[in-house]
Amino acid sequence: MKTVTRIIEDQIHLYQIAHSERKEEKPGISVVTLSREPGSGGRIIAARLAEKLGIDIFHQEVIHEMAESAHVSEQLLETLDEKGLSTLEDWISSLVNKHYLWPDLYLQHLMKVIGTIGKHGRAVIVGRGANFILPPEKRFRLRIVAPQAWRINNVAKEYDISAEDAKRRVMRTESDRRAFIRKYFNAEIADPTNYDLVINTAVLAVDDAVKVISSALGLVECVFVG
Numbered sequence: 001m002k003t004v005t006r007i008i009e010d011q012i013h014l015y016q017i018a019h020s021e022r023k024e025e026k027p028g029i030s031v032v033t034l035s036r037e038p039g040s041g042g043r044i045i046a047a048r049l050a051e052k053l054g055i056d057i058f059h060q061e062v063i064h065e066m067a068e069s070a071h072v073s074e075q076l077l078e079t080l081d082e083k084g085l086s087t088l089e090d091w092i093s094s095l096v097n098k099h100y101l102w103p104d105l106y107l108q109h110l111m112k113v114i115g116t117i118g119k120h121g122r123a124v125i126v127g128r129g130a131n132f133i134l135p136p137e138k139r140f141r142l143r144i145v146a147p148q149a150w151r152i153n154n155v156a157k158e159y160d161i162s163a164e165d166a167k168r169r170v171m172r173t174e175s176d177r178r179a180f181i182r183k184y185f186n187a188e189i190a191d192p193t194n195y196d197l198v199i200n201t202a203v204l205a206v207d208d209a210v211k212v213i214s215s216a217l218g219l220v221e222c223v224f225v226g
Contacts, residue, residue: 004065008072011056015079015120025084027137028221030121032213033130034142035189038173039151039158039166041201041209042144043126048210050124053217053224058117060127067110067128076116088115091135107184122224127177131194132185140217143195144209146202 032049036042043059050057066072077085092111096103103111111133117123118134131141146154148170156166181189192198197216199209217225 004062007062008066011058012072012075012079015076015116018079018120025119025121026223028223029138029140029217030123030223031118031130031134031139032124032142032217033134033139034124034126034144035131035195036126036144037146037151038170038177039153039155040144040146041154041206044206045144045199045201045209045213046124046126048206049213052210052214053124055122055124055224057124058126063110063113063125063128063130066113067106070105070109073109073112073116076113080116080119084119088112088119091115095133101184101186103184110184129181129185132181132187140220140222141195141197142213143192143198145198145200147200150202 034042034046034049036045046057046059066076077088080088092115095101095111101107110128114125114128114130114133117125118138121138131139152163152166152170155161155170156163159166159169161169178189181187187194197213199212201209204212214225
C-alpha cells in the first residue's frame with residue numbers, strides 16, 4: 001500500500017505532466033463528491049466507482065494531509081494555468097462571501113486543494129465537505145447512508161469489536177463529521193438537499209449502488225461517462 005505522502009507526490013507529478021501538456025478543461029461534471037455515514041460502506045463504494053469509471057480517488061485522509069501543508073497546496077496550485085488559477089480564486093472568493101464563511105488557514109488550504117482537484121477533474125473525492133466547495137456545474141454530490149443499527153453491526157464485524165464499542169465509534173465519528181461541516185460550511189451534513197443522490201446501503205448492496213450511481217451519472221453531462 002502506498003503511503004499518503006507517496007500518493008500525494010504521485011498525484012502532483014501527474015498534474016504537472018497535464019499542466020505541461022496544456023490540456024483543455026472540458027465542460028460538464030468532472031468530479032463526484034461522496035459523503036457517507038460511518039459504517040455505511042461509502043468508502044468501498046467510492047473505490048469501486050472510481051475503478052469502474054477509470055478515474056482518480058481522493059480519500060479523506062489524503063485531502064486532509066494536502067490541506068495541512070501549505071507547501072503541498074501551493075504545489076497543487078502551480079499545476080494550474082493562469083486562467084484556471086484566476087477562475088479558482090474568483091470561485092473561492094464568491095463562496096466565502098455567499099455563505100459567510102470565516103476561513104482559517106486550514107480552510108483556505110482545503111478550498112485550494114479541492115478546487116484544484118476540481119479543475120483537473122476525473123476524480124472521486126471522499127469527505128472533507130467537497131460538495132460544499134466545488135461549483136455546481138463541476139460536481140455530482142453523493143450521500144451514502146444506512147440505519148444506525150445496521151451500520152453499528154458492520155463496524156463491529158469489520159474491526160472485530162463489541163456492539164457497544166462499535167456504537168461508540170460510530171456515534172463519535174458521526175459527531176466529528178457533523179461538527180466539521182457546521183464549523184467550516186455553516187451547513188448540516190445530513191440535509192438531503194445538499195446532495196444530488198442519496199443511497200441507503202441497507203437496501204442496495206455495494207455493487208448495485210455503484211450501478212445506480214453510474215446510471216445517474218449517465219443522465220447528466222459528465223466528462224467521464226458516455
